[in-house]
Every structure is written in structure tokens, then in C-alpha cells.
Amino acid sequence: MERGSLVEALKRYPELWPEARALLETASELAAGLPPEPVPEGLEARVLRRIRRVRxxxxxxxxxxxxxxxxxxxxxxxxxxxxxxxxLREPSTQVLALVSPEGVPVGRTIILRDGRALVVLKAPRPSGRVYQAWGLGEGAPIPLSTFRLPLKTFRLPPEAKALAVSLEPPGGSRRPTDIIGLPRP
CATH class of the missing domain: 1.20.5 (Single alpha-helices involved in coiled-coils or other helix-helix interfaces)
Structure with missing residues (x-):
């Protein structure tokens, strides 16, 4: 009997469902009891070759x-x-604490004799803001680059002797707006 005819008969005579289920279970049990078919010779090698070509x-x-x-x-x-x-072993190296205007430590800066500086801050910046470094010397703060991670190296201008850090809008500012770290020996 074709599958279509069987489905049609089961729709027309729903009382045949219990017998159909019993026949399906018996067929399944019979199939499970059959010995496994032997794998054709060379099938494994052919499949592996195809996989290696496709991979x-x-x-x-x-x-x-x-x-x-x-x-x-x-x-x-x-x-x-x-x-x-x-x-840090060099006597000319300065290690300065960076403290908030309230006196809370926020990080450190290391300044080498050649003007290179490393800033290490304790906390990540707030979303939508960037850090900006400022060179400190005799006059107004000198704007340096902005940065997003709490670790950054800089080259200080010759007139700057220390470094401060502020929080600014993306792109930075010409003057510090929200200073978070001032140098303290």
C-alpha cells in the first residue's frame, strides 16, 4: 500500500490508528533485531578524503x-x-601621585628625564567621556592628547614639569573642565 493511500485510509477510518501504531512498533522492533549491515570496503577512506577536500x-x-x-x-x-x-631606578625619574581635588588618590604618573611620562589611573572613565592629560608648568595648563584606557604614555613639552588629568567630552577641551588628578609628590 502506498503512503498516500495509507494516510487517506487513516483519515477516513480513525479507528485503524491503534492497529497502525502496533504495526509500526513491531516493524521497529524487527529492524532493531537485524544484524548491522557491513560497511562497504573503502567507504571510510572515501568519506575522509571528501571531508579533507571540503574542509x-x-x-x-x-x-x-x-x-x-x-x-x-x-x-x-x-x-x-x-x-x-x-x-624607576634612575635618580632623575619622578613618581608622583595623582589625587583628586578632594585629596583622594586616583592614580600615579612617572616622568622620565627625557620628558616621557606614564599615567596609570585606578578607575575606568565614565561612559561618554575621555581622559585628557595636561602639561603643568609656569603658565596655563598645556592640553595634551585624550585617551580612553587608564594607562597611557605621553611626551611632555619642555616647559611642562608635571602632568594632570581631567575628564572631558570626546575630542578633548582647550581648558580643563573636570580635573580628576593633580600631581602630588
Whole structure:
């Protein structure tokens, strides 16, 4: 009997459903009791060849590139950290606390003799704002670059002897609006 005819008969005579279910269960039990069919000779090798052809071959090069990038990043991080740590041994290196106008510590700045400076802040910036560094000397604060992460290096202008940090709108400001860190020895 064709499937279509069987479905039509079961619709017309719903009382046949219990017998149809019983027949399906018996057929299933019979099928489960049959010995497995042997796998044709060479089928596994053919399937594996097809998979290897279809599978992209970029997996290993991508993994190798990721490993190289990780090693480079780790090496740069180690060099960066070591160079600033070694600079702390120099007598001309200044380490200044950055404190809020209320006197609460917010970070540190390290200033080297050649004018390079490292700022390390304790807390992330609020959303929609950026940090901006300011060179401090004899006159008005000198606007330096803005930054988003709480770790940044700068080159101070020759007239600047210290560094302050403020929170500004994206793009920065010409004058500090919300100072969060002032230098204190």
C-alpha cells in the first residue's frame, strides 16, 4: 500500500490508528533485531578524503598567526613593563601621585628625564567621556592628547614639569573642565 493511500485510509477510518501504531512498533522492533549491515570496503577512506577536500585549510595557519600575535603582544607588554620598571631606578625619574581635588588618590604618573611620562589611573572613565592629560608648568595648563584606557604614555613639552588629568567630552577641551588628578609628590 502506498503512503498516500495509507494516510487517506487513516483519515477516513480513525479507528485503524491503534492497529497502525502496533504495526509500526513491531516493524521497529524487527529492524532493531537485524544484524548491522557491513560497511562497504573503502567507504571510510572515501568519506575522509571528501571531508579533507571540503574542509578549509586555513585552520593551522590561522592558529599559527594567533600564536605569533600572542607572543608579540606578551613580548611587547613585558618590554614595556620592564622598561618603565627599570626607569624607576634612575635618580632623575619622578613618581608622583595623582589625587583628586578632594585629596583622594586616583592614580600615579612617572616622568622620565627625557620628558616621557606614564599615567596609570585606578578607575575606568565614565561612559561618554575621555581622559585628557595636561602639561603643568609656569603658565596655563598645556592640553595634551585624550585617551580612553587608564594607562597611557605621553611626551611632555619642555616647559611642562608635571602632568594632570581631567575628564572631558570626546575630542578633548582647550581648558580643563573636570580635573580628576593633580600631581602630588
Amino acid at each position: 578549509p585549510s586555513w585552520g593551522r595557519p590561522l592558529l599559527a598567526a594567533a600564536a605569533v600575535l600572542l607572543l608579540v603582544a606578551l613580548g611587547y607588554g613585558a618590554y614595556f613593563g620592564l622598561s618603565w620598571t627599570l626607569a
